[in-house]
Amino acid sequence: MILAPNVLALLVASGATALLTALAACHGVGILRHWDLSSGSERQLALERRTYLTSALVGTVLSFELLSLFLFVSSADRIAPLLIGAMCAVGTLQANGYGFATLYLKLALFLLSGLWLVLNHADNLVPDYPLIRPKYLLLLVLAPLSAAEAVLEALFFLRLKPDVITSCCGSLFSSAAGTETDLAALPPRTALIALVAAGAALLLCAFWTARSQRRLAPLLLGAAGTVHFAVALAAIISAVSPYVYELPTHHCPFCLLQREYRYVGYLIYPALLAATVTSVGVGALAVGRAETAAGELPRFRRRLARWTIAAELLFLGIVAACIATSQLTLR
Amino acid sequence: MLRAVERHRHLLDFALASLLRRKGKNAALIGVYTLVVFLLGSTLFFTHGIKREAARLLAEAPEIVVQRTVMGRYEPVPADWTEKVRALRGVSEVQPRLWGYYFDPGLKANYTFLVDRRAEPGKVLLGAALSRARGAYPGDTISFDAFDGTFTSFEVTGVLSEASELLSADLILIAEGDYRRLTGAPAGLVTDLAVRVPNAKEVPAVAEKIAGLFPHARPILRSEILRTYDSLFDWRGGMMLAVLSATLLAFLILAWDKATALSAEERREIGILKAVGWDTGDIMLMKFWEGCSVSLLAFGAGSLLAYWHVFAGNGFVIVAALKGWSTLYPSFRIAPYLGPEQLITLFFLTVVPYTAATIVPAWRAATVDPDQVMR
Amino acid sequence: MIETVGITKTYNQGKPNEYRALREVSVTVEAGEFVVIKGPSGSGKTTLLTLVGGMARPTSGRIFVSGREISSLPERFLTEIRRQSFGFVFQSLNLIRGLSALENVMAPAYPSGEPHTRLRRRALELLERFGLAGRAGAKVEWLSGGEAQRVAIARALVNDPAAIIADEPTAHLDGALAAEFLDLLAQLNLQGKTVLVTSHDPRVWTGRAVSRVIELRDGAVVSADGTP
Numbered sequence: 034m035i036l037a038p039n040v041l042a043l044l045v046a047s048g049a050t051a052l053l054t055a056l057a058a059c060h061g062v063g064i065l066r067h068w069d070l071s072s073g074s075e076r077q078l079a080l081e082r083r084t085y086l087t088s089a090l091v092g093t094v095l096s097f098e099l100l101s102l103f104l105f106v107s108s109a110d111r112i113a114p115l116l117i118g119a120m121c122a123v124g125t126l127q128a129n130g131y132g133f134a135t136l137y138l139k140l141a142l143f144l145l146s147g148l149w150l151v152l153n154h155a156d157n158l159v160p161d162y163p164l165i166r167p168k169y170l171l172l173l174v175l176a177p178l179s180a181a182e183a184v185l186e187a188l189f190f191l192r193l194k195p196d197v198i199t200s201c202c203g204s205l206f207s208s209a210a211g212t213e214t215d216l217a218a219l220p221p222r223t224a225l226i227a228l229v230a231a232g233a234a235l236l237l238c239a240f241w242t243a244r245s246q247r248r249l250a251p252l253l254l255g256a257a258g259t260v261h262f263a264v265a266l267a268a269i270i271s272a273v274s275p276y277v278y279e280l281p282t283h284h285c286p287f288c289l290l291q292r293e294y295r296y297v298g299y300l301i302y303p304a305l306l307a308a309t310v311t312s313v314g315v316g317a318l319a320v321g322r323a324e325t326a327a328g329e330l331p332r333f334r335r336r337l338a339r340w341t342i343a344a345e346l347l348f349l350g351i352v353a354a355c356i357a358t359s360q361l362t363l364r
Numbered sequence: 365m366l367r368a369v370e371r372h373r374h375l376l377d378f379a380l381a382s383l384l385r386r387k388g389k390n391a392a393l394i395g396v397y398t399l400v401v402f403l404l405g406s407t408l409f410f411t412h413g414i415k416r417e418a419a420r421l422l423a424e425a426p427e428i429v430v431q432r433t434v435m436g437r438y439e440p441v442p443a444d445w446t447e448k449v450r451a452l453r454g455v456s457e458v459q460p461r462l463w464g465y466y467f468d469p470g471l472k473a474n475y476t477f478l479v480d481r482r483a484e485p486g487k488v489l490l491g492a493a494l495s496r497a498r499g500a501y502p503g504d505t506i507s508f509d510a511f512d513g514t515f516t517s518f519e520v521t522g523v524l525s526e527a528s529e530l531l532s533a534d535l536i537l538i539a540e541g542d543y544r545r546l547t548g549a550p551a552g553l554v555t556d557l558a559v560r561v562p563n564a565k566e567v568p569a570v571a572e573k574i575a576g577l578f579p580h581a582r583p584i585l586r587s588e589i590l591r592t593y594d595s596l597f598d599w600r601g602g603m604m605l606a607v608l609s610a611t612l613l614a615f616l617i618l619a620w621d622k623a624t625a626l627s628a629e630e631r632r633e634i635g636i637l638k639a640v641g642w643d644t645g646d647i648m649l650m651k652f653w654e655g656c657s658v659s660l661l662a663f664g665a666g667s668l669l670a671y672w673h674v675f676a677g678n679g680f681v682i683v684a685a686l687k688g689w690s691t692l693y694p695s696f697r698i699a700p701y702l703g704p705e706q707l708i709t710l711f712f713l714t715v716v717p718y719t720a721a722t723i724v725p726a727w728r729a730a731t732v733d734p735d736q737v738m739r
Numbered sequence: 740m741i742e743t744v745g746i747t748k749t750y751n752q753g754k755p756n757e758y759r760a761l762r763e764v765s766v767t768v769e770a771g772e773f774v775v776i777k778g779p780s781g782s783g784k785t786t787l788l789t790l791v792g793g794m795a796r797p798t799s800g801r802i803f804v805s806g807r808e809i810s811s812l813p814e815r816f817l818t819e820i821r822r823q824s825f826g827f828v829f830q831s832l833n834l835i836r837g838l839s840a841l842e843n844v845m846a847p848a849y850p851s852g853e854p855h856t857r858l859r860r861r862a863l864e865l866l867e868r869f870g871l872a873g874r875a876g877a878k879v880e881w882l883s884g885g886e887a888q889r890v891a892i893a894r895a896l897v898n899d900p901a902a903i904i905a906d907e908p909t910a911h912l913d914g915a916l917a918a919e920f921l922d923l924l925a926q927l928n929l930q931g932k933t934v935l936v937t938s939h940d941p942r943v944w945t946g947r948a949v950s951r952v953i954e955l956r957d958g959a960v961v962s963a964d965g966t967p
């Protein structure tokens with residue numbers, strides 16, 4: 034078990050997050066069961082008031098998740114020297130089965146709560162709450178995920194065995210465990226071409242969505258956003274990271290967050306996450322009953338699409354700059 | 365877009381004004397909040413600072429220290445190992461070292477004797493903390509019990525500088541002959557070997573070769589010591605924080621209570637605002653800015669105080685709890701350092717729970733019925 | 740401008756202390772009218788105002804403001820309409836203590852996000868119009884009764900609403916101040932604002948500017964076209 038201050042901080046944050054999501058879900062259940070827009074009863078009024086609470090709760094969860102995502106990775110990085118064989122965050126996260134699971138859950142929670150807020154905003158644009166059911170059903174998904182995240186994160190840190198030399202006696206030969214990952218199998222050139230293609234597709238769909246009223250455009254944008262996210266992660270691991278580190282064998286996606294590399298990850302990842310949340314959000318809105326929200330919804334959709342464009346341009350721009358200024362050439 | 369910004373500005377202004385209007389109530393809350401940030405922040409900054417300090421000092425330490433263990437028991441190292449180790453590839457320098465502990469029953473403290481060329485026969489140099497504790501300054505004489513019960517006196521010729529006090533607090537530099545006379549260490553044996561390996565990548569290989577060369581040799585890597593320090597300090601810091609979490613909890617209850625127990629005046633005010641055209645969301649946004657201002661103020665003040673306390677005041681409040689493995693507390697200065705990670709951690713430990721605890725009360729307050737002000 | 744269709748308000752619905760404060764009330768107020776609602780204490784005047792003003796929702800029935808149904812609108816849509824349509828003056832004035840007169844006048848417009856300088860200018864103009872230019876910076880608790888009354892009207896006007904709604908505005912005022920207040924309302928009415936006032940004060944219903952009196956009793960309309 035590791036009881037470092039930042040570990041405690043993470044546990045506090047994930048506990049608080051789980052609590053807030055559970056609370057939001059409880060209110061969500063009430064809303065799902067008793068919602069009746071046509072009624073002027075006091076209960077309906079109380080339920081409508083609860084929607085303010087749930088939006089505030091999910092907004093808070095989103096910001097907590099974003100922060101804890103980065104603190105989690107940087108803590109994993111900091112813990113690495115305590116674990117024999119671990120060189121950086123990847124090694125720490127692989128030290129037991131809970132590390133990557135926690136990371137993925139954090140990522141999923143961030144994206145889902147971002148999506149929820151997009152739905153929520155769209156829902157609040159018109160008086161008749163067209164998305165109230167899907168929204169609160171999604172909230173019911175968020176709550177167990179958030180609880181699972183808190184539990185897995187606690188288990189992860191509890192089960193970490195720092196192989197320390199006690200007082201001053203250490204055994205040298207316990208090292209040698211490899212931390213190679215097989216995440217980097219993709220040939221870098223292919224990965225970069227795929228990234229450019231996915232980025233171009235995303236931008237095209239976003240432009241189209243910003244211009245046209247066709248329902249197909251946002252659906253395609255949502256799909257492009259999903260594909261782009263996966264491709265971008267693969268490309269970061271297989272190609273972008275080596276370019277940034279100027280080492281063809283260094284594939285760690287987390288070292289991008291370190292000072293040595295000018296904290297470039299703190300620009301790349303938020304931009305990517307923003308592009309993903311906005312584009313997938315637009316897609317999700319188009320899947321739902323979009324027609325009821327005439328007038329306001331298309332405007333919101335166009336605004337989201339413009340955000341996608343901005344975030345994606347930032348993302349691609351930084352990636353391009355990293356590759357252009359790198360001393361390394363990969364084939 | 366601009367309207368949204370302007371709306372935030374108005375609500376922030378209003379929130380600040382309403383905080384100022386209730387100075388008494390808010391000052392108490394901010395005071396306690398600041399104190400909690402200060403305590404947790406001091407612990408964090410201190411732990412981190414001392415770790416950096418240890419790393420900085422160890423940066424000069426040899427990459428490998430070779431000791432000898434026979435049947436699990438520590439034994440002195442034969443001095444003739446030196447040449448064989450020096451011949452290994454990758455090794456740039458080997459320094460046989462002679463040192464040992466000495467227990468002072470008067471002070472109930474352990475000193476470390478280290479043979480060093482700076483000490484001439486019959487004279488010693490003292491670590492600063494030790495010099496203070498024994499009241500021995502350059503020119504004085506200081507005596508120790510030798511292993512055979514005789515009483516030996518030395519002249520103090522100097523005090524070691526404070527810069528490296530974490531490791532040298534209890535140090536006594538002594539000449540080789542004096543040391544052997546004091547401890548009875550036989551000639552031809554040394555305590556350990558300090559091995560320099562310039563290329564970090566070769567360190568494990570060299571250590572392995574040393575272990576192969578002498579069956580009883582035990583090479584200790586600098587990186588392992590560093591790791592031990594790291595986890596030791598992390599653990600202490602973590603324990604301290606766990607203890608302080610009781611304070612945090614008390615504070616959260618206070619914050620929750622303050623946020624829940626709205627005065628009639630505040631309730632009326634919110635009712636009025638809602639009656640004249642504010643929405644529940646506007647009130648919540650105003651409350652959000654109120655919470656942000658309180659948090660920002662307390663977090664800023666608390667971390668500044670903690671910074672000052674740790675790096676200028678040497679952490680006098682928490683020092684005993686964190687360091688107490690030696691009776692001689694070094695009064696060294698930790699090099700000031702504050703990274704984003706410490707601040708984020710502190711933020712997570714204070715602002716995040718505060719926000720979580722006040723969100724529901726803020727909503728409750730915001731759902732006051734506007735029509736109640738009509739009665 | 741305002742139309743209620745068979746609105747009923749039941750407090751504490753489903754509980755033992757259930758109370759029907761309004762039953763099937765249907766009234767219409769045209770734009771530009773000066774309407775007084777009168778009736779004995781407890782007859783539901785205030786309740787009717789809160790419903791019309793969008794501060795509470797009717798248990799059943801519908802309310803239209805400028806042709807738009809507001810009775811089923813969620814709060815976040817209602818407030819915008821409320822801000823544009825109604826300025827409120829309360830029986831106990833309800834100024835926010837600790838704030839200056841100017842800040843009190845500006846407060847209702849804060850959420851609209853109007854640029855600060857413009858809003859401030861407008862609020863100052865209003866105060867000036869009511870002869871309060873010199874008192875703009877004064878805390879409201881130091882204002883005299885008449886001054887406070889005028890600040891409350893200025894606040895009701897800051898969003899330039901189509902109608903002024905006032906609940907028992909003269910209850911705490913002596914004869915002279917009450918007359919002054921009624922004059923102000925009459926002026927505003929002349930400038931095109933709809934005025935809706937409740938009162939059981941004869942000075943109010945007999946005012947010259949009043950165009951119509953609606954009488955309530957036990958939560959029901961007794962007469963809707965009484966002349967002053």
Ligand SMILES: Nc1ncnc2c1ncn2[C@@H]1O[C@H](COP(=O)(O)OP(=O)(O)OP(=O)(O)O)[C@@H](O)[C@H]1O
Nearest residue numbers: 750751758760778779780781782783784785786787
């Ligand atoms: N929140 C509430 N809960 C329960 N009953 C209420 C509530 N508000 C008002 N009532 C009741 O509804 C009835 C109508 O109240 P309302 O305030 O509308 O009367 P009013 O005509 O304005 O009286 P007054 O002239 O005294 O101001 C009263 O009997 C009152 O007790």
Ligand SMILES: [Mg+2]
Nearest residue numbers: 784785906907
């Ligand atoms: Mg009344």
